[in-house]
Each structure stands twice: as C-alpha cells, then as structure tokens.
Amino acid sequence: MVYFDNAATTFPKPEIVYETIMTAMKEYGANPGRSGHKMALKASRGIYETRELLGKLFNFNHPMNTILTFNATEGLNIGIKGTLKAGDHVITTSMEHNSVLRPITYLEKFGVENTIVYGDEKGRIKARDIEKAIKKNTKLIVTTHVSNLTGTIMPIEEIGKIAHANNILYMVDASQSAGVYNIDMDKMNIDLMAFPGHKGLLGPQGTGALIIREGLSPCEIFQGGTGSDSQSLIQPDILPDKYESGTENAPGLIGLGAGIKYILQRGMDNIRGHEEDLTKHFIEEALKIEGIKLYGPLNPKDQAAVVALNIKDADSSEVSYILDQEYDIAVRPGLHCAPLAHKTIGTLEQGAVRFSFGLFNTHEEIEFALKALREIAKEL
Amino acid sequence: MVYFDNAATTFPKPEIVYETIMTAMKEYGANPGRSGHKMALKASRGIYETRELLGKLFNFNHPMNTILTFNATEGLNIGIKGTLKAGDHVITTSMEHNSVLRPITYLEKFGVENTIVYGDEKGRIKARDIEKAIKKNTKLIVTTHVSNLTGTIMPIEEIGKIAHANNILYMVDASQSAGVYNIDMDKMNIDLMAFPGHKGLLGPQGTGALIIREGLSPCEIFQGGTGSDSQSLIQPDILPDKYESGTENAPGLIGLGAGIKYILQRGMDNIRGHEEDLTKHFIEEALKIEGIKLYGPLNPKDQAAVVALNIKDADSSEVSYILDQEYDIAVRPGLHCAPLAHKTIGTLEQGAVRFSFGLFNTHEEIEFALKALREIAKEL
Numbered sequence: 001m002v003y004f005d006n007a008a009t010t011f012p013k014p015e016i017v018y019e020t021i022m023t024a025m026k027e028y029g030a031n032p033g034r035s036g037h038k039m040a041l042k043a044s045r046g047i048y049e050t051r052e053l054l055g056k057l058f059n060f061n062h063p064m065n066t067i068l069t070f071n072a073t074e075g076l077n078i079g080i081k082g083t084l085k086a087g088d089h090v091i092t093t094s095m096e097h098n099s100v101l102r103p104i105t106y107l108e109k110f111g112v113e114n115t116i117v118y119g120d121e122k123g124r125i126k127a128r129d130i131e132k133a134i135k136k137n138t139k140l141i142v143t144t145h146v147s148n149l150t151g152t153i154m155p156i157e158e159i160g161k162i163a164h165a166n167n168i169l170y171m172v173d174a175s176q177s178a179g180v181y182n183i184d185m186d187k188m189n190i191d192l193m194a195f196p197g198h199k200g201l202l203g204p205q206g207t208g209a210l211i212i213r214e215g216l217s218p219c220e221i222f223q224g225g226t227g228s229d230s231q232s233l234i235q236p237d238i239l240p241d242k243y244e245s246g247t248e249n250a251p252g253l254i255g256l257g258a259g260i261k262y263i264l265q266r267g268m269d270n271i272r273g274h275e276e277d278l279t280k281h282f283i284e285e286a287l288k289i290e291g292i293k294l295y296g297p298l299n300p301k302d303q304a305a306v307v308a309l310n311i312k313d314a315d316s317s318e319v320s321y322i323l324d325q326e327y328d329i330a331v332r333p334g335l336h337c338a339p340l341a342h343k344t345i346g347t348l349e350q351g352a353v354r355f356s357f358g359l360f361n362t363h364e365e366i367e368f369a370l371k372a373l374r375e376i377a378k379e380l
Numbered sequence: 381m382v383y384f385d386n387a388a389t390t391f392p393k394p395e396i397v398y399e400t401i402m403t404a405m406k407e408y409g410a411n412p413g414r415s416g417h418k419m420a421l422k423a424s425r426g427i428y429e430t431r432e433l434l435g436k437l438f439n440f441n442h443p444m445n446t447i448l449t450f451n452a453t454e455g456l457n458i459g460i461k462g463t464l465k466a467g468d469h470v471i472t473t474s475m476e477h478n479s480v481l482r483p484i485t486y487l488e489k490f491g492v493e494n495t496i497v498y499g500d501e502k503g504r505i506k507a508r509d510i511e512k513a514i515k516k517n518t519k520l521i522v523t524t525h526v527s528n529l530t531g532t533i534m535p536i537e538e539i540g541k542i543a544h545a546n547n548i549l550y551m552v553d554a555s556q557s558a559g560v561y562n563i564d565m566d567k568m569n570i571d572l573m574a575f576p577g578h579k580g581l582l583g584p585q586g587t588g589a590l591i592i593r594e595g596l597s598p599c600e601i602f603q604g605g606t607g608s609d610s611q612s613l614i615q616p617d618i619l620p621d622k623y624e625s626g627t628e629n630a631p632g633l634i635g636l637g638a639g640i641k642y643i644l645q646r647g648m649d650n651i652r653g654h655e656e657d658l659t660k661h662f663i664e665e666a667l668k669i670e671g672i673k674l675y676g677p678l679n680p681k682d683q684a685a686v687v688a689l690n691i692k693d694a695d696s697s698e699v700s701y702i703l704d705q706e707y708d709i710a711v712r713p714g715l716h717c718a719p720l721a722h723k724t725i726g727t728l729e730q731g732a733v734r735f736s737f738g739l740f741n742t743h744e745e746i747e748f749a750l751k752a753l754r755e756i757a758k759e760l
Contacts, residue, residue, distance in 0.1 A: 001418070001419065003410075003419070005410060005411070005414075005415050005417065005420070008410065008411035008414045008415055008420070008627075009409065009410060009411040009627065011409045011410060011419075012406065012409065013405070013409070018402065018405060018406060021401075021405075022398065022402060025393070025398060025401075025584060026392065026398060029389065029391045029392065029393070029585075030383075030385060030388065030389060030391060030710065031385070031388035031389040031585070034385075034388045034712065034717075035385050035388055035700075035710065035711070035712040035713070036697065036700060036701065036704065036712075036713065037385065037700070037703075037704040037709075037710035037711070037712075038381070038704060038708075038710070039381065039383070039391075039710055040385070040388075040710070070450035070586065070626075070629065071626040071627045071628075072626060072627075073602055073604035073605065073625045073626025073627075074602060074626065076604065077601075077602045077603065077604065077625075097604075097605055098603075098604055098605040098606070098610065098613070099603075099604035099605050099625065099626055101613050102603035102604055102605075102613055102614070102615055102625075103602075103603045103604070105603075105613040105614060106603045106614075106615065196626075196627060198627060204405060204629075204631060205409075205411070205627055205628065205629050205630050205631060205632070206450065206586040206587075206627075206628070206629025206630075206631075206632050207586075221457075221601060221602075222453055222454060222457045222483075222601075223457065223478075223479075223482035223483045223485075223486045224453035224456065224457065224477075224478055224479035224482055224483070224717075225453065225477055225478040225479050225482075225717030226478070226717070227717065230478065230714065230715035230716070230717050230718075230719055231715060231719040231722075231728065232719070233478070233481050233482055233485040233719065233720075234482070234485060234486075235482055235486065245453045245457075245479065245482075246450075246451035246452060246453025246454065246479060246576075247388075247389065247451045247452075247453075247576060247578060247585055247586075248451075248585065248586070249450065249584075249585050249586025249629060249632065250585050250586075251584060251585060251586075252585070252586050252629065252632070317416065320415075320416060320417070321416065323417075324416065324417040324418060328418075330410065330415065330417035330418070330419055330420070331415070331417070332414065332415040332416075332417075333415070333416065334610065335610035335611060336610070337414075337604075337605030337606070337607065337610050338610075339610055339611040339612070339613070340613075342611075348611065
C-alpha cells in the first residue's frame with residue numbers, strides 16, 4: 001500500500017514512537033498527576049517532557065502554558081470560544097478547516113461577529129486583506145498556517161505583525177505545519193497555537209496541544225478533576241490544570257514526545273527538504289498529464305506537501321476509489337472539512353483528490369502514483 | 381510493585397489490549413471516517429465495533445448514540461452542560477467526583493440551580509433523599525454509580541425509577557463501575573451515562589464514552605470537522621458526529637474494544653466475584669489492625685473494590701509515601717478529586733489512603749499490603 005494521506009494522519013510513525021507508547025503502557029501505565037507513587041510520577045514526568053519538547057520546537061519556554069489536548073479541535077475550540085465574547089469581532093479566512101469555521105459560526109448566535117477573508121484561486125491569503133478587515137471591536141485573528149486542501153503556506157509572520165500592531169490576539173492553526181515548518185511563537189507574534197500530535201509531529205492519534213502565550217488565560221471549556229486544588233468546586237485557575245480536566249492520554253502524549261525527539265534528531269529542515277522534493281517531483285510530472293487539473297501555488301516554496309487535483313470532470317471520490325482499489329494508493333477525496341477553501345478554488349461540487357506526502361514516502365512511490373494517474377486520466 | 385491504584389486507572393491491561401492497539405497503529409493507523417481508502421475504512425470499522433461492544437455490555441442497541449470520548453470528564457461535561465439551561469434545577473450528591481461537581485457549580489453563574497444531597501457517614505445516598513430534593517424545575521439528576529472514595533454502590537435503579545416517574549432526566553457517572561457491575565440502560569431508566577475506557581473496561585487512557593438515550597440530543601460542546609455534511613458551517617445534528625469533532629483516538633478506541641471483548645469472554649460476574657473476594661479479605665483483616673480506621677460500607681455487597689482508610693492521625697500522603705517507598709505498594713492519598721465525599725465521611729483534613737483492587741490483583745498481594753499496614757500502624 002502507498003500511503004498518501006499524511007495530511008489526515010501521518011503513517012507510519014517512527015518505530016521509536018510505537019515502542020515508547022508500549023513501554024509507557026506496560027511499564028508505567030499509571031494515571032499521571034493523580035497519585036504520588038513511583039509509576040504515577042514517572043508518567044507525569046514523561047508528559048512534562050513532552051511539554052518541554054514542544055517548547056523547544058516552537059521557541060516557547062513556558063511548559064505550563066503548553067496545554068496538552070486530545071486533538072487540534074479541542075485546542076481550537078478553547079482558543080476561539082475561550083477568548084471571544086458578545087460584541088467581539090473575529091477575522092478568519094476562507095482557507096480554514098471546519099474546526100475553525102464551525103466554532104466561529106457557532107459564536108454568531110452569542111453575538112460574536114466575524115469576517116471571513118477570501119483567498120485567491122491558489123488559496124493564497126494576503127495579509128493586507130486581513131488588515132483591511134480589522135474593526136474597532138476586532139479581538140482575534142485566526143488563520144491556518146498551511147491549507148489542508150491546497151497546501152498553501154500562509155504569511156503568518158506578516159499577519160502576526162499586523163495583529164500585534166493593532167493589539168489584536170493572533171491564533172494559528174498549525175495542524176498541517178507543526179513538526180515540518182519553523183514556527184517561532186515569539187518572533188511571529190503568535191498568541192495561541194493549536195495543533196494535533198498525530199500529523200507532522202509523528203505522535204499517535206488522541207494527542208494534540210494548545211500553546212497559550214504567557215499572561216493570557218482564555219476561559220476553559222471543561223471543568224473536572226485536575227488533581228489540584230481538589231477541595232474547591234471551582235475549576236483552578238492555574239495552567240495547565242485549568243484546561244486539562246480528567247485523565248489524559250498519558251501513553252499517547254509520551255509517544256508524542258518520542259515523535260518530537262525523532263524530528264529534532266533527524267532535523268526538521270531535512271524532513272521538510274525531503275517533503276519539498278517529493279512535492280516538487282509530483283507537481284512537475286503531474287502537470288504534464290493531460291486532463292489533470294492541479295490546485296494550489298504549485299511551487300514547493302509556497303506549498304506544503306499537500307497537492308489537490310482533479311481528473312477532467314470525474315468526481316473526486318471516483319478517482320480516489322480507483323486509486324485505492326486498483327493501485328492500492330491511499331488518498332482522500334471530497335471536501336476535506338474545508339468547504340470555503342473548495343469554494344475559493346472552485347471545487348465545491350467536484351471535491352478534490354488530495355495527495356499528501358510524508359517523511360516516509362519515496363520518489364518511487366511518487367512515480368508509481370504518477371503512472372496510475374496517467375492511466376486513469378487516459379481511461380476516464 | 382503491587383498496584384492498588386485501579387480506581388485511577390487499571391493496570392496492567394490484558395495482553396490482547398496492548399497487542400490490538402499496536403496492530404491498529406502499525407497496520408491500519410489511518411484516520412477513521414475521514415477518507416474512503418481501505419486502511420481508513422478498517423479503522424472506522426474497528427471503532428464501530430467498540431460502539432457495538434459497549435451496547436452489548438449495557439443493553440443498549442443504538443451504536444450511533446454511543447458517543448466515543450477521550451475520557452469520562454468530556455462525557456460528563458456534555459451530558460450536564462448540554463442538557464441544562466438557565467432556570468433549570470439539577471440534583472446531585474456529595475459523593476460525586478469533581479468532574480460532576482465542578483461543571484454543576486460552573487453552571488450556577490448561568491442561572492442553573494443545584495441541590496447536593498449528602499450521603500451518610502458510610503457514603504450511602506438514600507434514593508428517598510433525592511426524591512425529596514425534586515422541585516418543579518428539576519431537569520436532571522446526576523449521580524455516580526460507585527463512589528471513587530469509599531466504593532459505596534449507589535441505588536441507581538431506584539433513583540432511575542424516581543427520575544422516570546417525575547419526568548426528570550437521569551445521568552449516571554459509571555467511572556468506577558463500567559465493566560465490573562451490571563448496568564442496564566433500559567431497565568434502570570438511565571438517560572445519559574458517561575465513563576472512561578481505561579478503568580474497569582480495561583482499555584487504554586485517552587478513551588471514554590457517553591451513552592445518550594435515543595431521542596435525546598444535548599447541545600454539543602465542541603464544533604469542528606466531522607467528515608460529514610462538510611459543506612455546512614453548522615455542526616451536523618446527526619449522532620455520533622455531533623459530539624465527535626476532530627480526529628478520534630482510533631487505536632485507543634479499538635484497544636478499548638479488545639478490553640470489552642476480554643471482559644465478555646472472562647465474564648463480568650467472574651471479574652466482579654474476584655474483586656469482591658479481594659475486597660472482603662482486605663476489609664476483614666484490616667479491621668483487625670489497631671490504629672486503622674476504615675471508611676465506607678465495609679461489606680462487599682455494598683462496596684466496590686475501593687477501600688479508603690487512615691492510620692491514626694497520620695496524613696494520608698505520609699502513609700502512601702511509606703507504602704510506595706518502603707513496600708513498593710502503589711495507592712492514592714489525598715482528596716481523590718472528591719471534596720464533598722471527604723466532607724461526608726469526615727476526612728477533608730486528613731485525606732484518605734485509597735486502596736483500589738483490580739482483576740489482576742491477588743490474595744498474596746492483599747496479604748502483603750496487610751503486613752505493611754500492620755507494621756506502619758505499629759510505627760506511627
């Protein structure tokens with residue numbers, strides 16, 4: 001099987017990630033932060049190390065402000081809904097995932113206004129357009145770093161500057177970039193950043209994080225047991241406890257730490273370089289196939305390892321089905337939970353076949369996919 | 381190491397659980413419900429099977445109403461906050477975990493009234509007291525099935541009858557009972573039930589569920605990508621998608637399925653029988669040790685495999701520390717995130733040393749712990 005669905009979840013994970021999870025489960029599978037015995041403490045320390053590793057990756061030296069979540073959606077919901085209240089205005093973009101668009105739309109009924117800035121036909125957002133959308137009551141700007149449909153890399157540093165200059169909070173959805181692209185919380189003026197652990201960070205599913213700039217304290221969404229200030233019926237205000245109620249996915253989070261260590265050892269630049277090579281190769285050759293339409297910037301410096309395409313007028317599900325059934329190539333068709341991004345690039349009806357490459361993909365696999373596409377394009 | 385902290389998380393898990401998780405990660409570690417390729421479908425089917433297995437366990441034949449969560453806290457928050465609105469009244473008990481008490485307290489500022497029914501000195505709640513607390517605007521009753529402090533088994537069937545007769549919703553926190561005690565959603569008139577996957581159900585951390593009676597539809601808490609109705613910016617109203625935004629913990633949930641299958645094969649009655657034997661043995665012998673005070677009903681028919689105790693006036697943390705350091709016995713001291721339960725039994729200052737037994741504990745381990753307690757009681 002050739003796995004080109006890395007934007008949904010990376011597969012496989014480095015062997016050390018599997019091993020670390022298994023060791024955490026079998027050798028110290030206690031509940032971290034709940035008891036004081038050796039095994040519980042070892043689990044707690046493992047989780048704390050993951051906070052530190054995330055800090056290393058994003059130049060963020062406040063491990064207690066690195067909130068560990070179960071996926072990116074949780075972090076996005078806390079960041080968005082915990083920050084905005086009636087009368088506020090939020091700016092976002094058409095290139096967002098439903099994990100951003102749906103919470104923002106939900107807030108409309110609670111009196112939170114929004115402006116959705118549209119990208120161009122390649123899914124590019126201009127920082128200037130975001131600046132123009134700022135109103136007196138703009139409290140928050142939320143943008144993705146990399147589109148999960150077109151792979152378009154957004155000008156987050158520029159947007160961060162604009163947000164900072166206007167005293168507006170900036171939240172980045174790093175779901176498609178964390179672990180592959182350099183992100184500097186400080187330098188880029190990012191106030192809140194959410195991402196999953198199971199994509200570029202090479203951890204398991206059931207993990208994610210929300211990084212909160214020091215001094216910020218969005219409202220929490222869940223209340224529950226935190227193992228701290230337990231005599232109080234009020235959720236504690238200290239971080240990370242405020243946002244981490246109930247038992248965490250300890251083995252998963254410890255496994256995520258192993259994924260990050262793997263990235264740091266191998267070098268994020270090397271990983272990104274490999275993914276860029278694959279993407280470049282794929283785009284260059286796919287562009288030559290008659291009947292194939294490619295979306296996005298089509299330039300690996302502006303586009304992550306995500307390439308959306310269609311073959312003639314064929315439904316994206318049909319093409320993906322053929323790739324799966326006849327070639328054993330795993331891609332993702334349809335809308336990718338990003339309806340306005342499809343509207344932006346004009347594929348709301350047809351959907352798109354999304355190829356997303358990862359660290360463990362090879363040029364041979366790219367060649368094989370190109371061969372498949374050539375054959376399918378001829379037949380359809 | 382002797383592990384007596386099973387009320388925090390069961391340890392170890394059956395070998396098949398570890399194996400199943402590893403296979404799910406290594407052989408079909410795709411994102412379920414997001415793509416249509418073989419590996420993603422296999423993950424989806426694995427998760428669906430877990431819904432069915434949970435239905436089997438709780439006599440609940442609506443797998444789409446079995447919402448898979450990341451822990452019990454998430455399910456409790458959805459059930460409580462998704463059901464109650466300004467002007468409503470909710471009844472709960474002093475024996476609840478903070479995962480129930482804190483969401484209910486949080487709702488006070490949004491105009492939701494509450495009544496907390498207190499247990500007696502053994503942590504027993506009388507159904508009659510709950511009935512007496514019913515008011516015209518009572519919308520919901522929330523009780524635990526088993527106290528995580530005293531192990532007291534609550535009369536949930538009786539409470540369910542009262543709720544049903546008064547047209548009030550009944551939510552059960554089955555965190556300490558799911559997988560060990562018989563629970564019949566229908567017969568017991570349970571409308572909502574939340575529990576973790578990593579305790580009695582023998583699954584991994586990062587899993588849980590919320591079962592919602594057919595026809596009920598509490599408000600969701602998170603909005604995000606569901607892989608369904610993706611063109612809409614409004615969270616879909618269909619179950620389970622409404623409550624399952626973002627990537628799930630697929631390998632964990634598939635591992636949870638393996639835990640449930642293990643329970644069904646071994647027989648829940650056998651598992652419970654073993655835990656009752658251990659508890660009986662421990663209580664009988666511990667009662668003979670001078671200087672030890674035991675809490676709870678102290679009768680295995682009214683008390684699950686959770687036994688709280690103190691030695692003279694010693695701080696519970698000190699006793700637990702000695703057990704851990706000198707005997708390698710893992711227990712949990714302190715407040716166990718259940719402050720009002722401690723108030724109920726009079727241990728808010730001292731805390732309590734909680735022994736919680738599991739399927740894999742042995743009578744030899746109980747003997748060893750008793751020996752340790754005898755020695756510590758003599759020394760302190």
